[in-house]
Amino acid sequence: MAENSIRVRFAPSPTGMFHVGGARSALFNWALARQQPDGKFVLRIEDTDAARNKPEWTEGIIRALAWLGIHEQDPHFEGPYFQSSFADKHRETAQRLYKDGAAYYCDCTREQVQERRSAEGNPHLGYDGFCRDRGLEPGPGRALRFRVPDGGPTVVDDQIRGRVEFEHSAIEDFVIARADGSPLFVLANVVDDVEMGINEVIRGEEHLSNTPKQQLLWRALGRTPPRWAHLPVIVNEKRQKLSKRRDKVALEAYQAEGYLPEAMVNYLMLLGWSPGGDREIMPWAQMEPLFAISEVNSSSAFFDEKKLRAFNGEYIRSLSADEFVERCRPWLSADAAPWPPENYDDAVFRAIAPLAQSRIAVLSEITPNVDFLFLDAPVEDEKSWNKAMKPGVGEEMLTAALERFADPALEWEPEALKAALEETGAGLGLKLGKAQAPVRVAVTGRTVGLPLFESLALLGRERVQERLRAALAKLRAASRDTEG
């Protein structure tokens, strides 16, 4: 291990979904690791909870990281390690701390502490150090507590926040191992970081209050603490930390909607950091060398999906035609698409795709744009229908169009179709904008969509005529109903 090279870590606990905040954290860490020839990004799965120990959770994490561009095969990647596999080391370290006198056993129950504190009139204060000097031996019901130094503060030097002081009087003698000997997060985390030679810890702000405790632990272990950096939290519209219960935080959810990883990465990097120079849309390769942890903002950032969408649209438009088609594939597949799989025609899709590319902001929107080509009948959208098929326009226009389209001399290609519809519309005193509406709804089911004449050309004369006739029939049936 190159002694001076950076060793950062990303230490998620497997919960079955990958949090966007975690994603940003991972990205920041990754950039730092990649900036140095021997820099390492260590993935450590914090699976100490038995309930959080499903193998598929871990696979999900690795898959999500790969989606972001953080690949296991990259030489800067190390791991994954599993916290659970270091359990012996954790217990051993707890014992060492006890033997050194840095920690002591305590048999106070939570209730006892509460009672004593209430008696003092300070019910909100934490543990009171009752067992500090009782010299308790290890035994059942006895947890191990860290002896926080009496006087003075612990100073945390944070790369983002600067110097943060915590008075020791405000830090209780915290538990580092439960009565059953199992270690707590605060200990396990430090032991692992020590073991893995982590020299820079970059994590969410919610860990800032753990930091003085951990720094004390590093010192008690005779080690130099890492450099710390606490990232601002990502918040929702109500300015609360994003929570998986109430907010859309799963990276997988965004992926499923058709957000491109490039766009997500770009957007996430901008949450708390900026490359400066009025630049925002910037590929990862350019950001990576520019990123500096000390430039990260210290105030919380709202996760603005609208802006993410805009970025995504930008990235979609920058795709080549072929790439765009490939990226759309998951939404066209038999199990995802709403049409009968046998109706799908790749050549037709390839022909229409470029027209859709500038019109969608997330990939999943490709489906409603092209479904009319592969569905047996267009979707029924009442609002569209009512808007386009107004009396005096709908029936007349459809009738005229049908008549015009029946002319075998009419070339079935966009330009000719446009001219034809312009002409039929003019015959009814309608501009093209008005004239095309009933035809569009009859053929595609919707009032908005891809350019109409290309759509008609691709659908083919017969199917267009068929749909026009069906629409007319529906219209006439409806008017008979109202008259009768």
Add this chain to the structure above:
RNA sequence: GCCCCCAUCGUCUAGUGGCCUAGGACGCCGCCCUUUCAAGGCGGUAACGCCGGUUCGAAUCCGGUUGGGGGUACCA
């Protein structure tokens, strides 16, 4: 309650004492282009929370205040 963090347009940010009558982006609103809708072009809306100081000069430094947020477990 206690500890800690934070504070520039609605949002993400640029800004590190004079270049700021505060720049960009998203959003929103107009206009242009136009077969619908987008895309694109042009233009507009809108911010340094408040009060004191320091200074010849503060968005930038200091103190306070207010307002947000995070943490307060034998969770991670």
